[in-house]
Amino acid sequence: MSDPVVVGVDGSPSSLAAVEVAAREAVLRRVGLRTVHAFGSPSIRLPGGGPPWSPAQAGVRELVDGTLDRAEQRAREVAPHLDVTREVTVGDPLTVLEIESRTASLVVVGSRGLGAFGSLLLGSTAVHLAAHGRCPVLVVRGREDPSGPVLLAVDGSPAGGPAVAFAFAEASLRGADLVALLVWNTWSEPAHDGPETALDVIVNVERLRQEEQRLLDETLDPWQRRRPEVTVERRLVRSRVRPALLEAGGEAQLVVAGARGRGGFKGLLLGSVSQALLHHAPCPVAVVRG
Structure with missing residues (x-):
C-alpha cells in the first residue's frame, strides 16, 4: 500500500x-x-x-x-x-x-x-x-476555494525542483489549472513602478527580464511535457517577491513553494518567502523541501 x-x-x-x-x-x-x-x-x-x-x-x-x-x-x-x-x-x-x-x-x-x-x-x-x-x-490556513488554481512559486533553484513536481501533480489530482509565478526585480528592494532609477540605467532591465523568462521556461518545460493534462499559466512579474505571491494567492486554492529559494542563506532550513507564505497566505500552503 x-x-x-x-x-x-x-x-x-x-x-x-x-x-x-x-x-x-x-x-x-x-x-x-x-x-x-x-x-x-x-x-x-x-x-x-x-x-x-x-x-x-x-x-x-x-x-x-x-x-x-x-x-x-x-x-x-x-x-x-x-x-x-x-x-x-x-x-x-x-x-x-x-x-x-x-x-x-x-x-x-x-x-x-x-x-x-x-x-x-x-x-x-x-x-x-x-x-x-x-x-x-x-x-x-485562510479560506479554502476548490475552484481556484494551484499557485506555484517558481524560484529556479535546484532545491525548488520537488516543489515544481508536487505542484504539477497536485494540479493534476485536483483537476485544477496551474499558475506558475516567477517574481523578479533589479536586485534591489523594493522594486516599484515609476521613473527610471540610477540602477535601471546601469542594469539592462530587458536583458534581466529575458533571463528570468528563460529560467521560468526551463523550469516548467520538462514538467509540461510530463503532465500535458495540466493547463499552465506562466507569469513573470517584476515586483517584490512576498507581496506579489501573497496577492496572487488571493485567487488560488493552494500555494506551493520550496523550503528555500535562490536568495536563501546557506544553512537555513526555511527561507523568508516560505515563512511569509506560512504566516500570511490567504489560502492553504504546501512547503516542499528539496
Missing part, C-alpha cells in the same frame, strides 16, 4: 479543518489517512513516580479517544469509505510528526493548535514541520 496522508490532531478547530483537507488529499491519492495525536512529552512523570503516560489515569484515555473520534467523524463526513487509522503516542508533537513524515506521502497540519500562543499567527508545529519534514507539508 502507498504511504498514507498523515494529519496532526490536537482537538483544536484548526486541526479539525486540517483533517477535512487531509481526507480529501487521501482520496485524491487513493491512500489511507492516519490521524496522529502526540500526548505530552516522554520527560513528563506523573506524581508518585508513575509512567510517562497512563491512559487509565485522570481521564486521559477518554480525552484522547474523544479527540480522535471527532477527527475520524470529520474525515468520514468528507470521505465515508476512507481507510482511517489512529496513532497515539507519547512525545513532543514536533518530533512525533517529523518521524511520521518519514513514512507519509503528505503531512497536513492546521495553522494554529491548542499549544500556540494567542499572539502568534502560526503554530510552532507548522513552522517546524515545514523546515524539517521528510515529505511535503500542507498547512491549512
Whole structure:
C-alpha cells in the first residue's frame, strides 16, 4: 500500500479543518489517512513516580479517544469509505510528526493548535514541520476555494525542483489549472513602478527580464511535457517577491513553494518567502523541501 496522508490532531478547530483537507488529499491519492495525536512529552512523570503516560489515569484515555473520534467523524463526513487509522503516542508533537513524515506521502497540519500562543499567527508545529519534514507539508490556513488554481512559486533553484513536481501533480489530482509565478526585480528592494532609477540605467532591465523568462521556461518545460493534462499559466512579474505571491494567492486554492529559494542563506532550513507564505497566505500552503 502507498504511504498514507498523515494529519496532526490536537482537538483544536484548526486541526479539525486540517483533517477535512487531509481526507480529501487521501482520496485524491487513493491512500489511507492516519490521524496522529502526540500526548505530552516522554520527560513528563506523573506524581508518585508513575509512567510517562497512563491512559487509565485522570481521564486521559477518554480525552484522547474523544479527540480522535471527532477527527475520524470529520474525515468520514468528507470521505465515508476512507481507510482511517489512529496513532497515539507519547512525545513532543514536533518530533512525533517529523518521524511520521518519514513514512507519509503528505503531512497536513492546521495553522494554529491548542499549544500556540494567542499572539502568534502560526503554530510552532507548522513552522517546524515545514523546515524539517521528510515529505511535503500542507498547512491549512485562510479560506479554502476548490475552484481556484494551484499557485506555484517558481524560484529556479535546484532545491525548488520537488516543489515544481508536487505542484504539477497536485494540479493534476485536483483537476485544477496551474499558475506558475516567477517574481523578479533589479536586485534591489523594493522594486516599484515609476521613473527610471540610477540602477535601471546601469542594469539592462530587458536583458534581466529575458533571463528570468528563460529560467521560468526551463523550469516548467520538462514538467509540461510530463503532465500535458495540466493547463499552465506562466507569469513573470517584476515586483517584490512576498507581496506579489501573497496577492496572487488571493485567487488560488493552494500555494506551493520550496523550503528555500535562490536568495536563501546557506544553512537555513526555511527561507523568508516560505515563512511569509506560512504566516500570511490567504489560502492553504504546501512547503516542499528539496
